[in-house]
Amino acid sequence: MRRLEVIALENLGEVQKGDSVGKLIYQACCQSRIALMQGDVLVAAHKIVSKAEGRIVRLAEVQPSARALELSRELHNKDARLVEVILSESRRIVRMGGGTLIVETRHGFICANAGVDLSNVGLGCVALLPREPDRSAREIRDKVGQLSGVMPGVIISDSFGRPWRLGTVDVAIGVSGVKPLKDDRGKNDRYGYELKASVTAVADELAAAAELVMGKRDEIPVVIIRGYGLESENGSAKELLRPEAEDLFRSS
Numbered sequence: 001m002r003r004l005e006v007i008a009l010e011n012l013g014e015v016q017k018g019d020s021v022g023k024l025i026y027q028a029c030c031q032s033r034i035a036l037m038q039g040d041v042l043v044a045a046h047k048i049v050s051k052a053e054g055r056i057v058r059l060a061e062v063q064p065s066a067r068a069l070e071l072s073r074e075l076h077n078k079d080a081r082l083v084e085v086i087l088s089e090s091r092r093i094v095r096m097g098g099g100t101l102i103v104e105t106r107h108g109f110i111c112a113n114a115g116v117d118l119s120n121v122g123l124g125c126v127a128l129l130p131r132e133p134d135r136s137a138r139e140i141r142d143k144v145g146q147l148s149g150v151m152p153g154v155i156i157s158d159s160f161g162r163p164w165r166l167g168t169v170d171v172a173i174g175v176s177g178v179k180p181l182k183d184d185r186g187k188n189d190r191y192g193y194e195l196k197a198s199v200t201a202v203a204d205e206l207a208a209a210a211e212l213v214m215g216k217r218d219e220i221p222v223v224i225i226r227g228y229g230l231e232s233e234n235g236s237a238k239e240l241l242r243p244e245a246e247d248l249f250r251s252s
Contacts, residue, residue, distance in 0.1 A: 006213045007226060012222060026148055039152075039230045040224050041154070041178060043214075045157055047120055055130060086114045089129070091103070136174055138176040156173055201240055203235075
């Protein structure tokens with residue numbers, strides 16, 4: 001019988017700048033008496049990675065530019081300091097309205113407010129996305145492997161909204177040791193039909209499953225997924241990005 005387990009990892013503690021997230025995960029596994037197994041996937045909320053990498057900004061130290069002040073007025077007086085931080089993390093603005101900036105980040109992600117987040121970082125502070133999430137995932141995987149002798153897959157996740165549906169869903173913004181896409185094109189289904197569009201974003205699906213256990217207020221920033229049937233390879237979250245030429249949302 002196929003079975004997928006999503007296991008909350010507790011006892012991680014508050015992450016500080018300079019911490020090794022991989023070491024903290026290993027220590028939490030030991031405290032919780034969880035032995036990592038080959039094929040496990042670790043899903044880590046980006047916030048703990050951002051904290052460890054010093055990607056936290058105090059808004060009191062931000063000086064808004066003229067452009068940020070202009071956009072602040074257009075966005076119903078959205079905090080101009082926050083707008084300035086969003087602009088600094090963006091390549092360009094894709095859409096704006098309703099107090100939200102939809103931008104393309106320097107990573108190439110299309111998301112609200114460049115992933116800049118005010119929650120769970122302390123009043124007056126915001127968290128930025130990791131500079132290189134794939135590299136961050138790789139460092140976590142290497143450290144956990146070094147300490148435990150097991151090389152799990154690692155996904156760094158964040159919550160993204162979608163232009164065509166309500167609600168946010170966690171997606172993979174960084175991966176290591178995980179094949180982010182499952183491509184079944186050219187194979188036949190049970191009736192003999194040749195599949196032509198069956199490319200599944202499995203890294204995003206695993207991130208979304210993990211968020212069901214993480215929650216937004218439950219202080220569970222890391223989850224272990226067991227039983228998925230991991231195809232280990234050196235993938236990148238950038239493989240999940242739709243090319244602009246195929247993106248009807250951006251080209252409309």
